[in-house]
Amino acid sequence: MSIPRDAFHRHPHLAQQIVFELPRPPQGFTATFASFWEAHPEFQLKRVNARDPDVLRFNHQRHFASDIPPVNGQKLDCNYCHQLQPDGRFYQRISFAANCQTCHSLQFDWRNPEMRIPHGNVDLVRTFLRSLPAQYADYARLKKGIPEREVPGYVAQQIKQLRDQFHSGEELERAVFFTKDPYKPQQAMGAAERGNFTGCAFCHEVKPVAKGAPAITKPILVDRWMPQANFNHAKHQIDPSTQKPLDCNICHQATQSRETSDVLMPAKANCVMCHSPQGKVVAECITCHTYHAPIAAQTVAESANSVKQMLLGAK
Numbered sequence: 316m317s318i319p320r321d322a323f324h325r326h327p328h329l330a331q332q333i334v335f336e337l338p339r340p341p342q343g344f345t346a347t348f349a350s351f352w353e354a355h356p357e358f359q360l361k362r363v364n365a366r367d368p369d370v371l372r373f374n375h376q377r378h379f380a381s382d383i384p385p386v387n388g389q390k391l392d393c394n395y396c397h398q399l400q401p402d403g404r405f406y407q408r409i410s411f412a413a414n415c416q417t418c419h420s421l422q423f424d425w426r427n428p429e430m431r432i433p434h435g436n437v438d439l440v441r442t443f444l445r446s447l448p449a450q451y452a453d454y455a456r457l458k459k460g461i462p463e464r465e466v467p468g469y470v471a472q473q474i475k476q477l478r479d480q481f482h483s484g485e486e487l488e489r490a491v492f493f494t495k496d497p498y499k500p501q502q503a504m505g506a507a508e509r510g511n512f513t514g515c516a517f518c519h520e521v522k523p524v525a526k527g528a529p530a531i532t533k534p535i536l537v538d539r540w541m542p543q544a545n546f547n548h549a550k551h552q553i554d555p556s557t558q559k560p561l562d563c564n565i566c567h568q569a570t571q572s573r574e575t576s577d578v579l580m581p582a583k584a585n586c587v588m589c590h591s592p593q594g595k596v597v598a599e600c601i602t603c604h605t606y607h608a609p610i611a612a613q614t615v616a617e618s619a620n621s622v623k624q625m626l627l628g629a630k
């Protein structure tokens with residue numbers, strides 16, 4: 316309890332990695348215990364009921380409802396959004412382009428479904444909306460194959476139709492940035508259609524900025540949640556006692572979660588069912604933890620194996 320708090324934040328990680336770290340518990344790490352399955356403390360995330368600080372809106376439960384359209388003929392499942400990293404230990408960060416765009420394609424004009432608002436850069440979105448006639452002209456030439464002399468008439472017609480709902484460019488821009496469902500005709504359509512016609516505020520916190528483009532609060536997509544322990548998803552695909560695939564929801568209660576702020580992380584009980592004498596899987600401290608190594612060895616401290624070798628005196 317007398318060592319400075321910062322001394323405990325030494326778990327090495329790559330600079331681009333986002334790691335969720337809680338402050339040192341009030342009592343420090345002073346509890347003594349002899350086994351994982353008995354007195355080992357409940358994981359801190361669970362003990363303090365930690366919340367996810369991200370403000371990006373996401374509702375896991377909603378995405379398993381019956382009106383969510385299949386993608387490539389398959390019902391949406393965890394692996395559509397969560398893909399293991401090549402070494403199989405942890406998951407890759409999700410992205411809009413790979414995991415959301417298929418169903419939330421940022422259309423705004425149902426007569427021209429291939430017209431889409433670009434994602435990910437507020438200035439680019441503004442430029443796009445402020446050059447709509449030129450965008451429609453390109454669209455007419457490249458996507459619709461409309462002959463050159465008919466292009467101006469086509470563009471004028473599209474702009475007129477948009478004007479029926481949005482009376483000015485500023486009004487359209489405000490609707491795109493600040494409303495969840497900006498486009499009235501889509502509100503009457505089915506869920507799958509509606510999902511393609513959303514404003515930025517459907518997913519983001521958007522704040523106005525005086526005399527500038529609005530600010531989107533940057534999403535925080537955490538890469539590691541329990542940095543004080545190791546884990547390896549590839550070694551938890553099969554339940555050793557039944558030889559059946561292990562369901563993600565044994566450890567992550569994702570199908571019930573509606574809020575991004577939920578932290579969908581396992582509790583100790585989810586591990587004890589196997590990592591205990593009853594569960595018949597090893598439960599030594601070193602199965603899950605890497606000891607603090609001397610400074611010189613810190614660069615390899617990520618791998619439990621190398622520490623095991625170190626303790627055994629091997630190279």
Ligand code: HEC
Pocket residue numbers: 367369371373374375378391392393394395396397409414536563564567569570574575576577578579580
């Ligand atoms: C349509 C995409 C999508 C699908 C399908 C999906 N997730 Fe997620 N998942 C996300 C997004 C976005 C986040 C980050 C935002 C958040 O925390 O809600 C996330 C976060 C998580 C996290 C990290 C912990 C946390 O609280 O942020 C876990 C664990 C997780 N999902 C498990 C699952 C499981 C298990 C399934 C299948 C039952 C699943 N997810 C299906 C998009 C998806």
Ligand code: HEC
Pocket residue numbers: 372373374377378382383384385386391396409410411414415416417418419506507508509510517518
């Ligand atoms: C397979 C298609 C599909 C994918 C992939 C998908 N969504 Fe959705 N999503 C939908 C549909 C359909 C709805 C319901 C739309 C409606 O009712 O207006 C929806 C609703 C939502 C909602 C509103 C939830 C609520 O509580 O009403 C949010 C926010 C959202 N999606 C975010 C995301 C994000 C972020 C991703 C990517 C990580 C994503 N979605 C991926 C189809 C999808």
Ligand code: HEC
Pocket residue numbers: 371409410411412415419421432433434435436437440491492513514515516517518519531533534
């Ligand atoms: C269906 C949900 C959804 C909608 C709608 C949406 N976004 Fe996003 N956005 C995401 C997700 C998920 C991320 C984080 C992953 C990524 O960067 O690909 C993100 C990231 C961003 C970022 C951060 C990019 C970065 O490099 O860090 C910006 C800026 C952004 N979005 C702007 C917008 C704008 C502007 C709109 C409206 C035109 C919009 N988004 C609409 C889901 C959405």
Ligand code: HEC
Pocket residue numbers: 393394397404405406407537538539540541542544546548551561562563564565566567580581585
């Ligand atoms: C035996 C328990 C267990 C099972 C089963 C399991 N996970 Fe995890 N998962 C964890 C633990 C522990 C973490 C925390 C690792 C960390 O970030 O420190 C985690 C983290 C995650 C994360 C956050 C990113 C990361 O890699 O840390 C996602 C996403 C995730 N799991 C998805 C899934 C999906 C999808 C499945 C099913 C295919 C699944 N998990 C099965 C225990 C499990």
Ligand code: HEC
Pocket residue numbers: 340343344348349350351355356357358359360540541542543544586590597598599600601602603604
């Ligand atoms: C099956 C895996 C597993 C085993 C075995 C295990 N632990 Fe843990 N331990 C964890 C996880 C997961 C955490 C949470 C890590 C985090 O939140 O970053 C944790 C957290 C801790 C903490 C932090 C406690 C706190 O107050 O938050 C200590 C100390 C600890 N373990 C010591 C031990 C010791 C000593 C042993 C052997 C007697 C052991 N662990 C065995 C998985 C394990």
Ligand code: HEC
Pocket residue numbers: 544545546547550551553554555561566581582585586587588589590596602603
């Ligand atoms: C269904 C049974 C089961 C559950 C539940 C389970 N484990 Fe495991 N775990 C195993 C088995 C079996 C192994 C040994 C795999 C091997 O060596 O091939 C293992 C190995 C591990 C390892 C060593 C991985 C490596 O790289 O060698 C860690 C760390 C671990 N488990 C952590 C956890 C944590 C943390 C939890 C709870 C969130 C958990 N396990 C829940 C069965 C389980």
